[in-house]
Amino acid sequence: MNIAIIGLGNIGGSFAKSIRASFPNYKIYAIDIDTVTLDKAQSIGLIDGGSDDFTAIIPKADLIIFSVYPTLLKNLVESYVPYFKNGVVITDVTGVKSSVINQIEPLLPKSADFIFGHPMAGRENRGLEFSSREVFIGANYLITPTSRNLEENIDFLKNFVKQLGFGNISVITPAFHDEVIGFTSQLAHVIAISLINSDDTNRNTKQYTGDSYRDLTRITNINEKLWPELFMMNKDHLIKHIDNFKVQLDKLTQAIENDDVSTMENMMVESTKRYMDLHDLNEE
Amino acid sequence: MNIAIIGLGNIGGSFAKSIRASFPNYKIYAIDIDTVTLDKAQSIGLIDGGSDDFTAIIPKADLIIFSVYPTLLKNLVESYVPYFKNGVVITDVTGVKSSVINQIEPLLPKSADFIFGHPMAGRENRGLEFSSREVFIGANYLITPTSRNLEENIDFLKNFVKQLGFGNISVITPAFHDEVIGFTSQLAHVIAISLINSDDTNRNTKQYTGDSYRDLTRITNINEKLWPELFMMNKDHLIKHIDNFKVQLDKLTQAIENDDVSTMENMMVESTKRYMDLHDLNEE
Numbered sequence: 001m002n003i004a005i006i007g008l009g010n011i012g013g014s015f016a017k018s019i020r021a022s023f024p025n026y027k028i029y030a031i032d033i034d035t036v037t038l039d040k041a042q043s044i045g046l047i048d049g050g051s052d053d054f055t056a057i058i059p060k061a062d063l064i065i066f067s068v069y070p071t072l073l074k075n076l077v078e079s080y081v082p083y084f085k086n087g088v089v090i091t092d093v094t095g096v097k098s099s100v101i102n103q104i105e106p107l108l109p110k111s112a113d114f115i116f117g118h119p120m121a122g123r124e125n126r127g128l129e130f131s132s133r134e135v136f137i138g139a140n141y142l143i144t145p146t147s148r149n150l151e152e153n154i155d156f157l158k159n160f161v162k163q164l165g166f167g168n169i170s171v172i173t174p175a176f177h178d179e180v181i182g183f184t185s186q187l188a189h190v191i192a193i194s195l196i197n198s199d200d201t202n203r204n205t206k207q208y209t210g211d212s213y214r215d216l217t218r219i220t221n222i223n224e225k226l227w228p229e230l231f232m233m234n235k236d237h238l239i240k241h242i243d244n245f246k247v248q249l250d251k252l253t254q255a256i257e258n259d260d261v262s263t264m265e266n267m268m269v270e271s272t273k274r275y276m277d278l279h280d281l282n283e284e
Numbered sequence: 285m286n287i288a289i290i291g292l293g294n295i296g297g298s299f300a301k302s303i304r305a306s307f308p309n310y311k312i313y314a315i316d317i318d319t320v321t322l323d324k325a326q327s328i329g330l331i332d333g334g335s336d337d338f339t340a341i342i343p344k345a346d347l348i349i350f351s352v353y354p355t356l357l358k359n360l361v362e363s364y365v366p367y368f369k370n371g372v373v374i375t376d377v378t379g380v381k382s383s384v385i386n387q388i389e390p391l392l393p394k395s396a397d398f399i400f401g402h403p404m405a406g407r408e409n410r411g412l413e414f415s416s417r418e419v420f421i422g423a424n425y426l427i428t429p430t431s432r433n434l435e436e437n438i439d440f441l442k443n444f445v446k447q448l449g450f451g452n453i454s455v456i457t458p459a460f461h462d463e464v465i466g467f468t469s470q471l472a473h474v475i476a477i478s479l480i481n482s483d484d485t486n487r488n489t490k491q492y493t494g495d496s497y498r499d500l501t502r503i504t505n506i507n508e509k510l511w512p513e514l515f516m517m518n519k520d521h522l523i524k525h526i527d528n529f530k531v532q533l534d535k536l537t538q539a540i541e542n543d544d545v546s547t548m549e550n551m552m553v554e555s556t557k558r559y560m561d562l563h564d565l566n567e568e
Contacts, residue, residue: 120494168491180487184497193555194532203464206562207452210404213468215499221559224552228545242537248478253526261512268508271477275505278490
C-alpha cells in the first residue's frame with residue numbers, strides 16, 4: 001500500500017506519524033511546496049519519499065490524503081487527475097463538505113473514489129513540528145459519503161482511521177456535517193475570537209485569568225488564511241447558529257439585569273445537564 | 285500556627301492538602317455542616333480536627349480561610365466575631381469583592397484583620413473528593429487590601445499563598461478586581477452557558493465535537509446556587525463586558541454575512557496576537 005499525503009503540515013504530519021505507528025509496512029510519500037520539511041521528514045524516517053513534483057508520487061499512490069486548504073484542493077485535484085492510479089481511494093480533511101464536494105466531484109474520473117472526511121483533531125499550532133499521533137487517539141472522525149463512493153472503499157476508510165486510533169467514526173451526509181460542524185467548531189471559533197478581541201488591552205489581563213478564560217480563548221491562535229474560507233463556505237448554517245447563541249446570551253443577560261435568579265438557575269441546571277450528557281456522566 | 289478552614293469542599297480541601305504539604309507543622313482545623321466529610325478528612329490525616337460547632341475551633345485560630353458561598357459569609361462572620369482570637373488574620377476565596385467587603389468590614393472588631401483574596405483555581409467539580417493541591421500550582425492569586433489591613437498581614441498572606449505554589453500574586457483594588465474578573469471569569473461563564481444551551485439536542489452533538497467545543501463548554505457544569513449571586517453582585521461590570529463582547533460578535537457576524545474577508549482576517553490576526561500575549565509567546 002502506497003499512501004500519498006498532500007501537505008505535510010500539522011494534520012498531514014499527524015497522519016504520517018500515525019500511519020507509521022499503525023501500519024509499519026505501508027509506504028508513505030508526501031507532496032509539499034516546502035522541500036526542507038520533506039527532506040527533514042525523510043531523514044527521520046517519517047516518510048519514504050517526498051517531492052514538490054506531484055508527478056513523481058501520485059501515479060503510484062493507492063490512497064491519497066489531501067490535508068490542504070479547501071481553496072487549494074480544487075486546483076490540485078484538477079492537476080492530479082491525469083496521473084491518478086486506477087482504483088485510487090482519495091480522502092481529505094476539510095472542515096466544510098457540501099461546497100467542497102460540489103466543486104470536486106465533477107472533476108473526478110470514474111476510476112478514482114474520493115471519500116470526503118473530517119478528522120476532528122485540529123490544533124492551534126501549524127506545521128509538522130506540532131504534529132503528533134496522539135491527537136488522533138479517541139478523537140471523532142466524520143465521513144460524508146456520496147452516491148459515487150463504493151461501499152468497500154467506505155469500509156476501508158472507516159477501518160483505516162479506526163486503526164489510526166480515532167474513536168467515534170460517524171458516517172453522515174455532507175449537509176448534516178456542515179450543520180453540526182457549523183455549531184461545534186465554527187461557532188466556537190467565532191465566539192472565542194469575539195471574546196479575546198473584546199478584552200481591554202490596557203490592563204494586563206493574563207495576571208487575572210483562571211482556566212476558564214484560557215480554555216475559552218485557546219482556539220484564538222487561528223489561521224487567518226483558512227478560517228474566513230470555512231466561514232463563508234458554510235455561511236448559512238453558521239449565521240443560524242450565531243443567532244441561536246445570541247438568543248441564549250440575551251436571555252441570560254436579561255436575567256442578570258433583572259436579578260431574575262430563577263431564570264439564571266434554570267439555565268445553569270440545563271447547562272449542567274448538557275455538560276453531563278456531553279461527557280457521558282449522567283446516571284441512567 | 286492554627287489554621288481554620290471554613291467549608292471543606294473543593295477549594296477548602298485544596299487549601300488543606302496544600303497547607304499539609306507546604307507547612308507540615310501547622311495545625312489544620314475545619315468547620316463544615318457535613319460531619320461525615322470532616323470525619324473522613326481527619327481519618328486520612330488531612331485535618332487535625334473538624335467540627336460543625338465553630339465555637340470549638342474559631343477561638344484558637346490564628347488564620348481563618350473562609351471558602352463558602354458569598355451569601356453565607358456575612359452570617360458566619362457575624363456569628364464568629366465574639367470568638368475571634370486577638371490578632372487573627374482572616375481571608376476568603378469569594379469571586380466578587382467590592383460588595384462582599386462592604387458587607388463584612390463594618391462587622392469586624394479592630395483586632396481581626398480580614399484581607400480579602402481570590403485564588404483563581406476554581407474547578408467545575410464540587411466536594412472534597414475533587415480537591416487537589418495541584419490546582420494551586422502556578423495559578424493566579426488576587427489580594428484586594430483595604431485601608432484597615434495591616435501591611436505585615438498583607439505580606440504574610442502573600443508569602444503564605446506563594447509557598448502554597450501560587451504563581452502570580454497580584455495586589456489590586458477591590459474595584460479593579462471586580463472589573464477584570466467580570467471579564468476573565470464571569471463573562472466566560474455567561475458565554476459558555478449560552479453556547480451549550482443553544483445546542484440542538486435532537487442531534488447527538490458529542491459525536492461531532494473536537495476540542496474546541498469541549499474547551500468552550502467545560503465550565504458549564506456550574507453551581508447554580510453560587511453563580512447567580514456572583515453575577516448579580518457584579519452586575520454593572522458584567523453587563524458592560526457582555527456588551528463589548530457583543531460588539532465584536534456582531535462585527536464578525538457581519539463580516540461573514542458580507543464575505544468581508546479582510547475584516548475577518550484582521551480580527552483573526554488580532555486574536556492571534558492577543559493569544560500570543562496571553563501565553564507569553566510573542567518575540568520581542
